[in-house]
Every structure is written in C-alpha cells, then in structure tokens.
Amino acid sequence: MATQNNSKVVVIGAGIAGVSAALKLVYNGIPDVTLLEAQDYIGGRVKAAMIDGSPADLGAQFIHGRTGNPVYEIAAKLKRIPFAVSINPREESLTNPGNIFYTSSGHKIQRDEVNDLIPLLDEVVEEEPTDGNGKSVQEALESVYSKFLSDNEGKINPAKKEVYEAAYRWFSKYIQVDNATDDLSLLSCDSEYVVLPGDRFTDVDNGMSGLVATLAEQLPPGVVQLNTPVSRIDWTGEETDNPIQSSGSKPVRVTCENGNTIEADHVIVTISIGCLKATHKTLFQPLLPVPVQEAVEHTGFGLIGKIFLQFEEAFWEDYRESTQDNYFESYELLWLDSHLPTIQSDKSKRKTKSGHPWWYGFHSVETMYSHPKVLEMWLTTEQTELSDDLSDEEVMAVCTDVLRAFIKDFPVPDPLAIYRTKWFNNPYIRGTYSYASTQFRKQDKKHFGRPVPSYQDPQVLFAGEAYSKEFQSTFHGALISGDNTADLLLSKHGLKPQTKLIDLVSP
Ligand SMILES: Cc1cc2nc3c(=O)[nH]c(=O)nc-3n(C[C@H](O)[C@H](O)[C@H](O)COP(=O)(O)OP(=O)(O)OC[C@H]3O[C@@H](n4cnc5c(N)ncnc54)[C@H](O)[C@@H]3O)c2cc1C
Structure with missing residues (x-):
C-alpha cells in the first residue's frame, strides 16, 4: 500500500x-x-433492463476498440468477452452493417447497390481532424455527396438516384446517432477522437x-x-x-x-x-x-434513444444462412421519398421540424448477441424527444408497423414486449453523451x-x-x-x- x-x-x-x-x-x-x-x-x-433474465444495456452497451482500451482489458480479465464476438468483423468502419438493406417500398437490395457511395462518406468521418478550421461534418458530407453525383452524372437514372438519396440520409442517421446530434452542421470535423484498434463493437457478458x-x-x-x-x-x-x-x-x-x-x-x-x-x-x-x-x-x-423489441422467436434466424459470414447483424432501412409508408398505429401524428412523422428515418434494426430474441432500434434526437412521452403500446405498435412496411418477404410477428431508454427527462443525466x-x-x-x-x-x-x-x-x-x-x-x-x-x- x-x-x-x-x-x-x-x-x-x-x-x-x-x-x-x-x-x-x-x-x-x-x-x-x-x-x-x-x-x-x-x-x-x-443501466440495464432485464430481458429474458439477462441485462440489456439502456446506456453504454459496447466496448469500442480493444488494443489500449482499459475497459476491454478489464472485461477480458473477468472473462466477460463472449466467444461469439470474435467472429464479428464489424471492424472496418463505423457503418459496417450486414448486407440486408430494405427500402420503404418493401424491396430488399444488396449492399453492393449503394456500396460505391458509402465508403466515400465513411472517409469523411474517419479522416484526421482538420486542424481547427471549424468545418462541420454536414459541409464535408454534402461536398463528398455532390462530387459523387457530378462524377456519375448521366450514369444514374432517377430510380437509382432516389436510392442513393436514401442511402445518403441513412448514412447521416448513423452519424447523428453515433454523435447524439441531429444537426450535423454543429458537429465538428475537428474531433480529436481516437479509434482504437480491434473490433469497433464488442459485447460484454x-x-x-x-x-x-x-x-x-x-x-x-x-x-x-x-x-x-x-x-x-x-x-x-x-x-x-x-x-x-x-x-x-x-x-x-x-x-x-x-x-x-x-x-x-x-x-x-x-x-x-x-x-x-x-x-x-x-x-x-x-x-x-x-x-x-x-x-x-x-x-x-446530445440525445439518442434505444428501443428493444422482444419477440417469442427470432424470426430473422433464416438470414444467418444467407449472409457471407454466417452472422446476420441488422436490417438497414432506406427511406425512399416516393414511398412514405402509412403507419396506422401512429395515433400521435407528431411531426419533426422537417415535417416528417416522428418514426420516419429509423435507419437500422439490429440483432443482439446477448439477446437472441430481441431486435434493437435506434432513434435520433428529435425522434427521441417526440416519442418520449408516448405510451409503450403505441411505440411498440408503430415500430412493428415500420418493420412490416419494409420487410415484405415474410411476416413480422407481434413483439411480446418493448423496453425503451428515458435519458432525456432524467434530471441527473439530461441527454446521452x-x-x-x-x-x-x-x-x-x-x-x-x-x-x-x-x-x-x-x-x-x-x-x-x-x-x-x-x-x-x-x-x-x-x-x-x-x-x-x-x-x-x-x-x-x-x-x-x-x-x-x-x-x-x-x-
Ligand atoms: C443510450 C446510450 C448509449 C451509449 N452507448 C455507449 C456504448 O455503446 N459504448 C460506450 O463506450 N459508451 C456508450 N455510451 C456513453 C457512456 O454511457 C458514457 O460516456 C459514460 O457512461 C459516462 O459516464 P460518466 O461517469 O462520465 O457520467 P454519468 O454516467 O452520467 O455519471 C454521472 C453521475 O452523476 C450523477 N449526478 C448528476 N447530478 C448529480 C448531483 N447534483 N448530485 C449527485 N450526483 C449527480 C448522475 O446520477 C450520474 O450517476 C452510451 C450512452 C448512452 C446514454
């Protein structure tokens, strides 16, 4: 001592x-x-909610990076790194989801169809700080996207352009959730954040x-x-x-x-x-x-929200066989301007500042290693604020209807229960990060x-x-x-x- x-x-x-x-x-x-x-x-x-007898984290959930991360070292010493994670290659980039994309018109498309755009956008958020020139992530993303469109002028038909527009918004949602701000003009490119080597998202037993x-x-x-x-x-x-x-x-x-x-x-x-x-x-x-x-x-x-939907069975099981690495991770949702679904269960009719319903723009529906019968959905700041005081029943019904609007090739069952974060109104937290x-x-x-x-x-x-x-x-x-x-x-x-x-x- x-x-x-x-x-x-x-x-x-x-x-x-x-x-x-x-x-x-x-x-x-x-x-x-x-x-x-x-x-x-x-x-x-x-903080965790108990689902099926095991904790589902309402706040911090993943260890980001392994080498040089004391949290990873502590979890490894405690033998709390599940084996399954080592087969999860979510390492390449922030937005490195599975291959299953659905559009709001109910069509499944492969990641390849938008993969010429996503890595370009990824580079913007991965690159080194711009040395205090005050540039925002929004400016940087917009300039990459408009260059992409001009480089491909004449090669992209209107239907394809609509998919790219949706992919651009989808990517922006990822960044909004990752940084807990909807307003990417406030998010600086000068972040000194260091990405530690090793898996980007490690679960902890x-x-x-x-x-x-x-x-x-x-x-x-x-x-x-x-x-x-x-x-x-x-x-x-x-x-x-x-x-x-x-x-x-x-x-x-x-x-x-x-x-x-x-x-x-x-x-x-x-x-x-x-x-x-x-x-x-x-x-x-x-x-x-x-x-x-x-x-x-x-x-x-800023603020984000998380929603856990618990099902009787994992209806997404079938996809494990069809994905490259035999692990199905997420449904990625592309919202097409021409196909805004009608969600009957939305009784609140609440709208975002841009005039969309609060449920517009759910971008990713993820599986969880720790909870094989649970799907996790992420909400941006405005979505969280608008839905915070709605009843669990209404939010669960809306989320289910959104899933059904996108996934048309097999039935999405009713969930058994919903668990939601409530960080916004907690006077001792007042947001997320x-x-x-x-x-x-x-x-x-x-x-x-x-x-x-x-x-x-x-x-x-x-x-x-x-x-x-x-x-x-x-x-x-x-x-x-x-x-x-x-x-x-x-x-x-x-x-x-x-x-x-x-x-x-x-x-
Ligand atoms: C939804 C969500 C998802 C996240 N996901 C991840 C993730 O996957 N991976 C990751 O690495 N990080 C994640 N984070 C971030 C991570 O949870 C936080 O960065 C970290 O937990 C913050 O810890 P802290 O000790 O700085 O603050 P806090 O955990 O906020 O601790 C501060 C404490 O102060 C208390 N307090 C406040 N006011 C008073 C007062 N007046 N008197 C006495 N006590 C007071 C609060 O109750 C609180 O317990 C996530 C956070 C959220 C909310």
Whole structure:
C-alpha cells in the first residue's frame, strides 16, 4: 500500500468516471473519499433492463476498440468477452452493417447497390481532424455527396438516384446517432477522437452494467451514498495561501439536498455536461470562472434513444444462412421519398421540424448477441424527444408497423414486449453523451475541464466522458478521465499510484 494522505475528497456522481476516480484514490493513498450519487443506483449512464433474465444495456452497451482500451482489458480479465464476438468483423468502419438493406417500398437490395457511395462518406468521418478550421461534418458530407453525383452524372437514372438519396440520409442517421446530434452542421470535423484498434463493437457478458457493478464492489463500505443529490459547492473562488499542505480548514463545502454538508480538500465533479450546463450557475458558489463556464456552454451534449423489441422467436434466424459470414447483424432501412409508408398505429401524428412523422428515418434494426430474441432500434434526437412521452403500446405498435412496411418477404410477428431508454427527462443525466461541437472555440480547450481555481490549487476538479479528448462520449473515455483526474490529485500530494483498476478485479 502506498503512503497514506489524510486529505478529504468528495466525488460527485457515481457513474463510471466517479467510480474509477474513487477507486484510484482509495487504493493509492487517499482513503477518505465520499462518493455522492443523486440516484438510487451506481452507474449513471450505464443501466440495464432485464430481458429474458439477462441485462440489456439502456446506456453504454459496447466496448469500442480493444488494443489500449482499459475497459476491454478489464472485461477480458473477468472473462466477460463472449466467444461469439470474435467472429464479428464489424471492424472496418463505423457503418459496417450486414448486407440486408430494405427500402420503404418493401424491396430488399444488396449492399453492393449503394456500396460505391458509402465508403466515400465513411472517409469523411474517419479522416484526421482538420486542424481547427471549424468545418462541420454536414459541409464535408454534402461536398463528398455532390462530387459523387457530378462524377456519375448521366450514369444514374432517377430510380437509382432516389436510392442513393436514401442511402445518403441513412448514412447521416448513423452519424447523428453515433454523435447524439441531429444537426450535423454543429458537429465538428475537428474531433480529436481516437479509434482504437480491434473490433469497433464488442459485447460484454452480463452487460456494461455488470462491469460497473463489479468495479463498484471494490469500493470500501460507506464510500458511496446513494439518493444524495448535491445542490451546492462552495469553494474559495481564489487560490488558497498554502494549497495542498493546508490542513485543518478545508477549502470546499459540499451541500446536499437533504441538508447535509461535507467539508473537503478537493471535490471531483463528474456530472454530465447536460447537467453542468443546466445547473452550474446555481451549483457553484462563487460561479465558475467565465472562460470555464463558456467552455462548458460551447461543448455539445446530445440525445439518442434505444428501443428493444422482444419477440417469442427470432424470426430473422433464416438470414444467418444467407449472409457471407454466417452472422446476420441488422436490417438497414432506406427511406425512399416516393414511398412514405402509412403507419396506422401512429395515433400521435407528431411531426419533426422537417415535417416528417416522428418514426420516419429509423435507419437500422439490429440483432443482439446477448439477446437472441430481441431486435434493437435506434432513434435520433428529435425522434427521441417526440416519442418520449408516448405510451409503450403505441411505440411498440408503430415500430412493428415500420418493420412490416419494409420487410415484405415474410411476416413480422407481434413483439411480446418493448423496453425503451428515458435519458432525456432524467434530471441527473439530461441527454446521452457529448460531441465535438463547431461552437467549441480554440480558447475553450484551455479551460474545459481544468481544475479551479487552478492546477496549483485544485479545489474543484472535473471528470467524465466529455473531458476525454481522445475518447469523448464513451464509457472507456469516462473511466480514463476519472482515473486521470485521480492521478492528478495523487501526484499533487506526492503519491505515486501503484494500484490500477484492473488489479482490483479477478474472474
Ligand atoms: C443510450 C446510450 C448509449 C451509449 N452507448 C455507449 C456504448 O455503446 N459504448 C460506450 O463506450 N459508451 C456508450 N455510451 C456513453 C457512456 O454511457 C458514457 O460516456 C459514460 O457512461 C459516462 O459516464 P460518466 O461517469 O462520465 O457520467 P454519468 O454516467 O452520467 O455519471 C454521472 C453521475 O452523476 C450523477 N449526478 C448528476 N447530478 C448529480 C448531483 N447534483 N448530485 C449527485 N450526483 C449527480 C448522475 O446520477 C450520474 O450517476 C452510451 C450512452 C448512452 C446514454
């Protein structure tokens, strides 16, 4: 065990960033840690619904990349990487689905028919950051697409053009969901996101929620206080005379909604950027420095939705035989302008800003390794907002009717049940994850996530997915960010971390 230090640290938020920060501190010499969580569970944006007796993740679901990914390493050590995943080649690109495309006119088409366009679009989102020129992904995609059309002028008949248009929208939906924003003009090409080598989408036995639970179990009893929302953080607003060494008077006071207060030397805030945007003006006393506030305001934070449809049997089983790698992964849906299906079960008649019904544009219906009788559908921001308060019955009926409109070559049975995400209205999450916004300026970089008042005197520190430049928006980004923030504090106190998170778990 490393040398002990008697500083008091309060961590706010028991998502994976808070859990990893608390573990790192407790096992490396700062044992006096309290982890305050507003909700009644540990995990934050990692939470599962039980379907057929096993967890289906409503939040983080996949490990993105293997080599250099601590989450993959932890899951592998715990023997939670299912064998089946190793045959899944979803590695080439973000949008590397199976081969089965259906159009809204009910026709099945092969991926080959649109495959001259998709890799070109893929390159736009895969390419290196454009060095701060502020270009948006929308601009970049539009320019590639119009070049594609002009290069192929005269070769594309109107029917084929309609399919390409639909494929372009389909691709855009993928990017919208991947980045949790419908407005791709706000999504910056300057993201510093690093794609780690290895499968893009690795499932975990017992879900990501199982991983968080295993890690959180390593926290000593009494560290975590659930159902304890923090309402105020009083910090000095300026550097203390003798930072770090000051003992006795503690510079930060944390007040909880239940009236309890805790004095601490350091506070690590891990609440989502959505929550921070909504509450920072009342949460911090004094207010955060203006450049820090601006950096938060300029960071993108968006929303997506997930729907799980549970069936009695996997009616898509037959496709396993017909696909190249003997694994059927998804139905990809191409919405043709000339064939907008009529969905009788849509009683709400809610429309998007562009005048489409809320269910227009479902782009992909995926199978799940962990749940062989479940199909998963993804919703963009606006779809999620518009359908959030509709009844489960209506959403299930609409989703089924959409599937039936596309898949005409065999009957789609009624699902048994539906499970849906509800992140938008959760006051302690307020969305899903952050994204690289075109509004985020060069000067914001310097202030985003920096401790206040300063690195010298880190009274309030920040951790969470949004602060991970390379792995923004991901579970591993959040874990690494919590770990790094704890390291910063340890080093300020002259402690050298010797225990890593992976050392704490065993199969
Ligand atoms: C639908 C969805 C799908 C996703 N899919 C993936 C995926 O497949 N792979 C992947 O890598 N990532 C995925 N992610 C992202 C991943 O879930 C997050 O990046 C990660 O879990 C964020 O962890 P965090 O600790 O930074 O924040 P959070 O998990 O949000 O933790 C913050 C905690 O703070 C608490 N809190 C908020 N306000 C207060 C307060 N005032 N007082 C006390 N506590 C408070 C919250 O309740 C929460 O528990 C997905 C996320 C969502 C929502």
